[in-house]
Amino acid sequence: MKYLNIGIVLLAISIITSCSFTKNAKTYESTTESFIEALKQEDFDTCLSLMQMENGKGQRLNPDTLRVEFTQFKRMLNAHFGEKPYEYEVVKWEKTLSTNPEESTPTNATRAFVEFNNGDELGVFQLLFDDTTNKVLDIRALDIKVNKPDLLLFWLLGLIPLAVVLFNIYIIREIKRSNLQKKWLKYLAVILLNVPTFTYTAAGNATFHLLSFQFLFGAGFSGQGIIESAWSVGLPLGGLYWLWMLKRWK
Structure with a gap:
């Protein structure tokens, strides 16, 4: 009976956590789409509004520095995928716990992975979300670029x-x-x-x-x-x- 009660509690926790994660994932997907569209249009004010402007140490991020980083990131995307319109899709959300701190997802954060497709090539970049504010903590391109395969x-x-x-x-x-x-x-x-x-x-x-x-x-x-x-x-x-x-x- 004791183990049954423990199992029920763990199941309930799992269901609650899963529902919370699913709810946040929908918010992250909407935020990701808004962020990318704003980035493509160089609407950096919207990008800033979707960013978590205060880091974990309570330090306020500099908006001008972020604008420069957004510009560089857009140039990098254009350099990798060209100026032509490209499609993108949020392919997965992830929370990782690892003995290697660099591989673990930061506490109270979720990684979203976005796949880019310009018709000829595919690539992936990652957004890191704050689970408390549902805002973007970090954005970076992964070292992934492949020719679009024949399916x-x-x-x-x-x-x-x-x-x-x-x-x-x-x-x-x-x-x-x-x-x-x-x-x-x-x-x-x-x-x-x-x-x-x-x-x-x-x-x-x-x-x-x-x-x-x-x-x-x-x-x-x-x-x-x-x-x-x-x-x-x-x-x-x-x-x-x-x-x-x-x-x-x-």
């Missing part, structure tokens, strides 16, 4: 994880129709034992993880913008084993 191959290769999912579902159906005992253990083996894992990104990068298990029928997909979109598929060892066993018993 046709990416979606065609997506048929591979789809095939693995259908194969695992087929094996579960065959186990259900069999006379095996403790079928739920066989189901778990099919669902969970998908290893090693192959991952292919929309940017054309392929990776192989020898000891990485791909749960949920052997396939996964992440779709955070184009750069981070990726298919993951595990070798269906559990399904292959029980296919072999079912063939033997027949």
Whole structure:
């Protein structure tokens, strides 16, 4: 009973935190769009109104210094992506806790990542938000610039994880129709034992993880913008084993 109560409390905290984060994320997305549009139009007064002008040490930031930084940032974007109109999308929000202080998100802050797309190239920059005021603490470009990939191959290769999912579902159906005992253990083996894992990104990068298990029928997909979109598929060892066993018993 004690552990049940602890679990309920942790679940409630998790739900409250998640709702708060989701609410803030919507505000951050709106602020990000307003900030970028103002930056593109060189409306630096609007940019300043969206900035947290007082740092963590209580020091007031200099508006003239920020105007210079905004100008330099806009020139940098134009240098990287050209003067032509570009599209952008807020692809994810992140709070990171790491033993390396440089990798951790500052206390009471959230990182927003924005993907730029000028039709030919993609890039990413990051805004840091203050969770208390919902204003921008910092903006910087990440060292990411790739040619816009041809997504046709990416979606065609997506048929591979789809095939693995259908194969695992087929094996579960065959186990259900069999006379095996403790079928739920066989189901778990099919669902969970998908290893090693192959991952292919929309940017054309392929990776192989020898000891990485791909749960949920052997396939996964992440779709955070184009750069981070990726298919993951595990070798269906559990399904292959029980296919072999079912063939033997027949």
